[in-house]
Amino acid sequence: MDQGVCKEEVYKSVFYSHSERLRNFLYYKSGNLVQAEDLVQEAFSKLWQNCASVSIEKAKSYLFTVANNLFINQAKKAQLTFKYLGIQKEKMDQANPQYLMEQEEFRIRLEQAIDALSEEQRTVYLMNRLDKMKYREIAEALGISQKAVEKRMHKALVQLRKIHKKV
Amino acid sequence: MSIDTLYARFISGELSETEIADLKASGEWEELEAIILATDNMALPSYDMDAAFRKLKIKEGIVESKPKAITRRLWLPAAAAAVLLVAGLFLLNPSSSTARVYGIAGDVVLTDLPDGSRVTLNSGSSISWNKRSFENDRRIDLKGEAYFEVSKGSTFRVQLSKGYVDVLGTAFNVKERDNTLQVSCYEGKVRVEYMDIEQTLTKGEGMLYDDTKVWSNVPPASEAPKWLNGIAEFTNANVNHVLYELGRQFNYAIIANDMEGRFTGSFSNDNVEKALKEVCAPMGLQYKINKDKTSIEITK
Numbered sequence: 001m002d003q004g005v006c007k008e009e010v011y012k013s014v015f016y017s018h019s020e021r022l023r024n025f026l027y028y029k030s031g032n033l034v035q036a037e038d039l040v041q042e043a044f045s046k047l048w049q050n051c052a053s054v055s056i057e058k059a060k061s062y063l064f065t066v067a068n069n070l071f072i073n074q075a076k077k078a079q080l081t082f083k084y085l086g087i088q089k090e091k092m093d094q095a096n097p098q099y100l101m102e103q104e105e106f107r108i109r110l111e112q113a114i115d116a117l118s119e120e121q122r123t124v125y126l127m128n129r130l131d132k133m134k135y136r137e138i139a140e141a142l143g144i145s146q147k148a149v150e151k152r153m154h155k156a157l158v159q160l161r162k163i164h165k166k167v
Numbered sequence: 168m169s170i171d172t173l174y175a176r177f178i179s180g181e182l183s184e185t186e187i188a189d190l191k192a193s194g195e196w197e198e199l200e201a202i203i204l205a206t207d208n209m210a211l212p213s214y215d216m217d218a219a220f221r222k223l224k225i226k227e228g229i230v231e232s233k234p235k236a237i238t239r240r241l242w243l244p245a246a247a248a249a250v251l252l253v254a255g256l257f258l259l260n261p262s263s264s265t266a267r268v269y270g271i272a273g274d275v276v277l278t279d280l281p282d283g284s285r286v287t288l289n290s291g292s293s294i295s296w297n298k299r300s301f302e303n304d305r306r307i308d309l310k311g312e313a314y315f316e317v318s319k320g321s322t323f324r325v326q327l328s329k330g331y332v333d334v335l336g337t338a339f340n341v342k343e344r345d346n347t348l349q350v351s352c353y354e355g356k357v358r359v360e361y362m363d364i365e366q367t368l369t370k371g372e373g374m375l376y377d378d379t380k381v382w383s384n385v386p387p388a389s390e391a392p393k394w395l396n397g398i399a400e401f402t403n404a405n406v407n408h409v410l411y412e413l414g415r416q417f418n419y420a421i422i423a424n425d426m427e428g429r430f431t432g433s434f435s436n437d438n439v440e441k442a443l444k445e446v447c448a449p450m451g452l453q454y455k456i457n458k459d460k461t462s463i464e465i466t467k
Contacts, residue, residue: 027212045223130206135175155171
């Protein structure tokens with residue numbers, strides 16, 4: 001019989017496979033990094049407490065579900081509002097200053113547009129783009145259908161395209 | 168193919184040839200590519216996985232490496248101690264000079280301070296201290312309730328919202344809520360300065376300030392506070408306060424009209440139904456846990 005994730009090596013491998021994506025997922029929701037990292041720790045501590053009843057295969061959706069619930073509870077209590085994501089450009093190719101400035105402007109507008117997306121759209125979009133998660137993986141983590149993920153993705157891009165038109 | 172997932176399929180490269188041709192003709196292809204490229208070039212805040220894992224490990228480390236220290240004083244059977252290990256989490260932000268420890272609802276957290284003092288946090292409480300100055304100036308900010316065993320040394324101060332408690336090597340419990348403060352001294356001596364009073368307590372002494380707005384002497388009933396053993400204990404306490412504590416303990420919102428009556432007794436912190444029975448039965452109250460498991464309704 002499956003022993004769940006009570007073995008330390010197993011638990012550790014689960015942590016190393018999922019904790020960063022979980023952190024990012026929570027960060028996309030709230031824009032609050034401290035809270036996101038706090039909730040990752042809480043979710044993993046819950047996983048540890050319930051390690052016997054959670055199999056390795058179920059660990060991922062368990063973690064996302066628990067973290068999501070914790071987030072909702074905190075948000076309800078503290079009436080948290082979304083803060084701006086602090087995603088920054090890091091990798092910039094060499095180019096002429098004029099082009100760089102336009103790029104920079106575009107990036108800022110894009111970041112604002114991402115902030116303005118609904119929580120659902122932003123989360124799915126960034127999980128796909130920044131965490132490189134496939135639609136199937138996102139669906140699994142969030143406990144929704146792949147079709148629903150694709151719809152959110154599409155809607156996110158419809159919104160983001162609007163900024164392009166304003167250029 | 169359906170239109171409401173068109174862009175999603177653009178990203179995953181699943182478009183048909185006609186769809187590709189259409190997107191290119193309309194100029195959408197180029198726009199989407201620019202958006203995707205710019206997004207992909209964004210970078211997230213860094214994540215130190217090892218450090219994050221170590222935070223979880225800290226609690227296990229305490230339990231594993233010093234089991235004696237815990238059982239000697241700690242009033243906790245080994246099994247309970249094992250549950251505690253990951254229950255509380257250390258939030259040490261490396262970039263800040265403030266260290267902070269939270270007690271998560273429903274659990275008790277034990278933590279060691281840099282000077283060897285030891286703090287046990289009740290659920291929903293937190294402490295923080297300045298990592299840089301703590302060695303020279305032992306000062307802890309407390310929100311909620313904690314039990315302290317302080318190593319000998321310079322004055323150790325617990326800063327509260329409306330005052331503080333100073334200590335010289337001792338064991339004591341401080342519980343501060345919106346309108347109540349209770350300090351119990353189990354060993355040594357503490358000095359309390361809070362709102363309008365100053366008071367020194369020695370072993371076996373305690374004081375309570377509550378909704379009656381009068382300070383009263385409430386000596387500790389046992390050798391260490393019962394919540395350390397997972398039991399919340401009350402003496403002649405306002406029943407609203409008891410219900411509030413229960414909700415706080417298990418992380419539920421309590422929905423109740425202002426109740427009358429005083430409660431003397433205890434509830435255990437491991438099972439919400441059991442705790443509700445322990446409080447509601449003697450008070451003649453009815454309870455109902457709502458389906459979403461976030462709130463409890465209390466009626467007469």
